[in-house]
Amino acid sequence: MNLDLGEINKCARCGACRSVCPVFEEMGWESFNTRGRILLMKGLMDGQRPDSDILDSLNTCTTCGICTDGCPAGVNPPQLIESARKQLVSLGVMTGEQEGLSRNIFASGNTFGDPADRRAWLVDRIPVLEKADYVYFVGCMNSYRYQETAANTFRLLSRFGATLLPSEQCCGSPLLRTGFDAGRFMNANVEQIKRVGAHTIITGCAGCYTTLRKSYPADFRVMSVPEFLAEHISELELKPLDLTVTYHDPCHLGRHNQIYEQPRTVIEAICSLKEMKANRRNARCCGGGGGVRAGYRDLSLRMAKRRLADVPEGADCIVTCCPLCIRNLNDAGGRAIDLVDLVTRALEPSL
Numbered sequence: 369m370n371l372d373l374g375e376i377n378k379c380a381r382c383g384a385c386r387s388v389c390p391v392f393e394e395m396g397w398e399s400f401n402t403r404g405r406i407l408l409m410k411g412l413m414d415g416q417r418p419d420s421d422i423l424d425s426l427n428t429c430t431t432c433g434i435c436t437d438g439c440p441a442g443v444n445p446p447q448l449i450e451s452a453r454k455q456l457v458s459l460g461v462m463t464g465e466q467e468g469l470s471r472n473i474f475a476s477g478n479t480f481g482d483p484a485d486r487r488a489w490l491v492d493r494i495p496v497l498e499k500a501d502y503v504y505f506v507g508c509m510n511s512y513r514y515q516e517t518a519a520n521t522f523r524l525l526s527r528f529g530a531t532l533l534p535s536e537q538c539c540g541s542p543l544l545r546t547g548f549d550a551g552r553f554m555n556a557n558v559e560q561i562k563r564v565g566a567h568t569i570i571t572g573c574a575g576c577y578t579t580l581r582k583s584y585p586a587d588f589r590v591m592s593v594p595e596f597l598a599e600h601i602s603e604l605e606l607k608p609l610d611l612t613v614t615y616h617d618p619c620h621l622g623r624h625n626q627i628y629e630q631p632r633t634v635i636e637a638i639c640s641l642k643e644m645k646a647n648r649r650n651a652r653c654c655g656g657g658g659g660v661r662a663g664y665r666d667l668s669l670r671m672a673k674r675r676l677a678d679v680p681e682g683a684d685c686i687v688t689c690c691p692l693c694i695r696n697l698n699d700a701g702g703r704a705i706d707l708v709d710l711v712t713r714a715l716e717p718s719l
């Protein structure tokens with residue numbers, strides 16, 4: 369395998385990652401933390417055969433980045449993990465779950481393999497402009513699983529002249545995280561953005577945000593919904609709600625992109641905010657990212673349950689800005705809602 373040996377050798381084997389890795393916390397084996405995975409990658413470079421145990425080790429990383437944030441040697445393990453997955457996939461070495469996820473996306477343009485209309489949620493007769501400065505990039509989760517959130521988001525963003533892509537495709541994040549080429553979908557989305565003439569793409573999904581911002585051409589501005597709402601907070605007539613909520617920092621908004629204060633600004637304009645025990649750069653991963661929910665559901669839900677233990681007493685619900693976090697936290701027994709749905713409650717009946 370042709371991995372970055374220089375980056376691998378930067379690892380000082382200090383074990384700082386062991387104290388924060390959410391997977392190691394559940395599994396307890398050295399091969400299920402960053403240090404162990406880096407040693408396995410070095411072994412692959414030296415000719416070790418990638419058996420099922422190695423695949424499980426590499427594919428249980430959620431790519432949450434908490435190890436990167438605290439690494440004294442400056443290693444970026446999620447980048448290494450994604451590179452290793454990509455090289456193994458190029459050799460035809462992958463898990464059945466990886467293959468199934470990619471098959472769904474390549475067959476249907478969405479992570480679920482769902483043949484239904486991606487815009488089935490669009491029932492309000494909100495005008496969809498052919499040309500606009502802003503595009504709302506919906507994402508697979510909101511298009512197919514959280515359609516009310518998609519509708520609420522578009523209703524809100526359409527106030528500012530936002531439109532939709534004519535035929536949005538998966539952003540490519542699930543493919544990139546699990547080792548596959550997403551060029552086909554990225555190119556299709558970029559062509560549509562150009563045809564619409566938009567200079568800003570707004571997305572309510574943390575995974576879409578990282579992918580659009582870091583893997584797409586830098587020809588347009590990418591904003592998350594909380595950034596956009598915080599920027600336009602003075603233009604929204606928000607009524608206070610008698611609620612106390614806590615906020616869960618999605619890994620791909622927080623640690624990967626340092627978006628911490630904007631969602632809190634919006635929440636505090638509406639209701640009371642009580643912080644989770646671990647928040648901002650120290651926030652625990654929900655356990656769903658990096659293909660882990662798709663491939664290792666039980667492990668994913670165990671991590672989500674551990675995250676729920678951080679919820680403070682007196683919080684009516686968890687607010688977050690990632691549909692995958694919402695799905696995983698709710699499946700683990702929590703009560704999580706999207707920031708947009710909270711804003712919608714504070715805007716009614718004006719919407």
